[in-house]
Amino acid sequence: MKLQLALDEMPLVDALRFADKVAEHVDIIEIGTPFVMDEGMRGVREFHRFFPDKEILADLKIMDGGYLEASYAYEAGAAYATILGVSDNLTIEGALKAARDFERKLVVDMICVEDLPSRIAKMEEIGVDILAVHTGADQQAAGREPIEDLKVMTENAKKAQIAVAGGINSKTIDKYVALKPEIIIVGSAIGHAEDPVAEAKAIKDAML
Ligand SMILES: O=C(CO)[C@H](O)[C@H](O)COP(=O)(O)O
Numbered sequence: 269m270k271l272q273l274a275l276d277e278m279p280l281v282d283a284l285r286f287a288d289k290v291a292e293h294v295d296i297i298e299i300g301t302p303f304v305m306d307e308g309m310r311g312v313r314e315f316h317r318f319f320p321d322k323e324i325l326a327d328l329k330i331m332d333g334g335y336l337e338a339s340y341a342y343e344a345g346a347a348y349a350t351i352l353g354v355s356d357n358l359t360i361e362g363a364l365k366a367a368r369d370f371e372r373k374l375v376v377d378m379i380c381v382e383d384l385p386s387r388i389a390k391m392e393e394i395g396v397d398i399l400a401v402h403t404g405a406d407q408q409a410a411g412r413e414p415i416e417d418l419k420v421m422t423e424n425a426k427k428a429q430i431a432v433a434g435g436i437n438s439k440t441i442d443k444y445v446a447l448k449p450e451i452i453i454v455g456s457a458i459g460h461a462e463d464p465v466a467e468a469k470a471i472k473d474a475m476l
Pocket residue numbers: 274275276298300301327403404405433434435436453454455456457
């Protein structure tokens with residue numbers, strides 16, 4: 269089970285310094301969508317350079333141009349790129365071809381997918397590597413969390429690895445670990461913690 273640290277809002281240099289403090293407790297470093305909008309692939313390149321022993325994920329949330337946009341992330345050194353599960357199957361197939369050509373992984377973010385069971389079945393038919401349950405920041409602000417969607421994903425995904433994101437912290441981590449996803453994604457709980465190292469360690473220890 270891997271802990272993925274999502275870096276969404278920090279400027280590049282602050283993010284590098286922050287990641288260095290908590291790196292021993294995390295397995296994957298996510299260049300979050302706002303971060304990608306701000307820095308482009310420079311963020312991916314710099315993290316890949318400064319953290320050669322960590323997997324880097326580019327949270328592109330691709331919606332079109334699957335092959336081209338996923339290739340940008342892989343060329344910059346990302347081990348994973350993300351695409352939206354609500355995008356066209358052709359886009360997902362294009363991004364998956366890029367993942368295969370670069371020998372990397374594609375994560376399908378199922379945020380806003382209404383019929384999870386049927387979309388999961390289609391994604392597995394296409395052959396994607398990882399399916400991510402995701403309750404977005406705006407949805408969290410409305411009081412939602414990803415635990416119920418994770419249960420649906422766990423019941424329906426037969427081949428793909430499972431990731432989960434959405435406001436997870438050291439107080440709620442145990443109920444997510446109990447469903448055994450391969451990847452647990454945490455952003456704000458660590459990024460905004462009074463003691464980020466302690467929060468990251470507590471979450472990682474709960475996953476061991
Ligand atoms: O992709 C994202 C928002 O769109 C975040 O990276 C993801 O939700 C993890 O962050 P948090 O733990 O704060 O929810």
